[in-house]
Amino acid sequence: MATVTVMLDLKRLGDVRAPAGFAERVLANVGMADSYAVFETVLGRVYVAWNRLGVSAAMRSKSAAEFEDWFRNEIGRQLIRVDPPADLAAKIEDQLEGRRRLRFDLRGLTPFSQAVLHKTLEISRGQVRPYGWIAREIGHPAAVRAVGTALANNPIPYFIPCHRVIRSDGVIGNYGGGGPEAKRQILSLEGVQLTRLQKLARSGLRYEGVKSTRIFCFPTCYHGRQVREENFVYFRDEAEARAAGYRPCKDCRPAVA
């Protein structure tokens, strides 16, 4: 073969184009773009976005276009629809069932919002906490409203269980993941006895104490699960509980011990 032919052939090799989606895969690999897919979960169809740092967003959007729009506005990174990795669906199911804790990418949120969401992750399935509890636990006891805002803008509802934070007067409160009704539905699914909780709240009773241990808890704390109703005593506030000789629970921490 003549040199010239070889050189012409080689030149053609240089005209090869990268396959479709190549640039997007690069951006995803360096963490500048996120991948997403839609999953059927216990909560219905959920659009989930993730990158190498973890799950970055989840929404029950009506369509892929709606999810993409929302993501670009809220998160600001690029988004690529992909076939989900084989094990991701099972991982998501486990996360929503409370059997696993996925990693999350909360970059782009303020340190305050990140603190609120990390604290929210500590609330176990079947339990709820008031907004003020989060505020106190992250060291900003006066920032109750700001906690509400941070939770309302939670980019990963369901996964980061902002539905487990409710008002201390027992009102379920608003919910970014589909309104108060969705919040009520998810909490019931997780085994929270909403009727009992709200009855107590309406009577102004915020804490339950156990007579034998002289410890007081939030009414959904798991320490109260095995206790019979006649062994409970209820309190309006911390002062009342302490006056009765009760100390706060070290797990649900209704007050600083």
Added chain:
Amino acid sequence: MEGTDRVFERLVRDHQHRIYALGLALTGNRHDAEDVAQDTFVRAYRALATYPPERIRELKQKAWLHRIAVNVVRNRVRGVRPRLVELNGSEPDHGSGPEENVMRRAEIDELAARVACLPPRYREAVVLRHVQELSYAEMADALGQPVGTVKANVHRGLKLLRGDNNGNGDGDA
């Protein structure tokens, strides 16, 4: 860091085809080409993140990316012969663009596989010169070799590709 991200995105859009073609010519198949090109850009991204702004501004992007890609290939194939000719067009999920018809694609793949069979030092030289059309100065920089060595390797590489295997004589065909 916002700025770096924007620079990087431009870099990817501007050079993706060139670097993918380089990967294909150096490895001989589209699967490894994607890996090499992806790896090249990931390394470029990590490097950019550590560079001061003036260094990023003065960067000769093309030569710089070629140097990274050559090193990626050298590191990954060290001691491993490149895969030989792929089963025709059986590469998974690397759909050809509409402009690349099947015949042309098969020819290209065969050519790439043939180039990939050259010994590494000739392959690198021939590919950078005749596929990527770099200048000898750029090549010397990307390969970390003196210009004279690069020129000689291009020459011998072409000779091997022509199928003219006998001897070291400099006579042209």
